[in-house]
Amino acid sequence: MSSEKAIAVQINGIGRELSAPANETLLDCLRRHGFFEVKSGCEKGDCGACAVQIDGEPVDSCLTLAWTVEGRSVTTLEGLNDTDNPHPLIAAFLEHGAVQCGYCTPGIMIAAEALLRETPEPSDDDIAIALSGNLCRCTGYTKIFAAIKQAGEVLRAGGNDD
């Protein structure tokens, strides 16, 4: 058996200690510790359901070993869903009906948040490139694109519109 150790990591701004064996992925480790907003899909980097941010960069947690995030900062969907200050993506997705079964949504929001930080006014092409690692089997993407654009507008105007 791989040896188990405790890793210190910030998750959504809160310092945590997670125990994990060497061969555990960050995806399995996070879900084992109750972070069920991180979804498991293909487990080989194709679908993006498991996306989280490490130090602000979206990565697939199914292709990340838990030990390698020691000392770093991990953001899951819940990190964007601060009840006092929810990310504008959340209202925009609701308003546009960009969520159907919702399985892809956590990963898509993680990818879209990083896009909007780098490119506040994304074109369709920018969004397509940013989301090319996120598969959605329900929506056909149109509403997702519209929601991301609207969230960008809200952010450019200086924050939440409600």
Add this chain to the structure above:
Amino acid sequence: MLRDFELDMPADLQETLACLPGGTPLAGGTNLLVDLRARRESAERLVWLGNIDAFRDIKIEDGQAAIGGGTTVGDILRHPGMERAAPALVDCARVFGGQMVRNQATLAGNVCSGSPAADSVPPLLSLDAELCLASATQVRTIALDDFYTGFKKNRRSPDELVTGISWPVPGPNTANRFYKLARRKGDAITVVGVAVTVTRDGNTCTDARIALGAVAPTVFRAKEAEALIIGETLTEERVDEAAQKAKELSDPIDDLRASADYRRDMVQVLTRRLLNQAWQSLGEKEAGR
């Protein structure tokens, strides 16, 4: 669940090199972890490269570009100087995997995976890139053009780490482009990849590179095709000859993504298109100065 393995977490380059005999470097994990899960890979001890200081640094100075062994595809896209220092590599980075894979996948991992469809290799070959390889006992550089010896085989010895990749920055009279043909733009395995470099002085092509991906056991330079255009004016006939030669030099396979015949045809089409675009873009520059 991944199969059982040990994971070393060395703190710096020296410690990493000391771990390598018997250990397998783990960079982004986008090949290695997928292969471990699919049980195509049986490494028993992985060595995490993420703690090596300055391993993702990018330097562009004195006409040379140098990236660290841990530089990711996403780092290439975010670096403002890359647009000029490696146009074909930026073309490649845009259509490489998806956003998450780009943030994890390293160029060194792509080069070492040695797949004939590894997308960064045609651009890096078209730029005359060199690899810096370090072991606990020696440091050496090797031209990428000399690196591959066969399908997924290369000259890296197991105790060596790719610590950097470097290339000369193309001058103002040089155009450099890459095109990836695949079933869709992002997150798809390449059917044919072509990178070209053309240097133009007046009406003469003074230097050229044509690098082809996914059409032979390794990515390779179509040197006989390059020779047909160096010293020439790139008329329609010259470009056609070079494109025809590139097609003849290809030795692709049939697979579920495309037939060998289609791949060969596309080598010709894409080589012709990229050479024309490169040549003409330089003509516009000449006319404009």
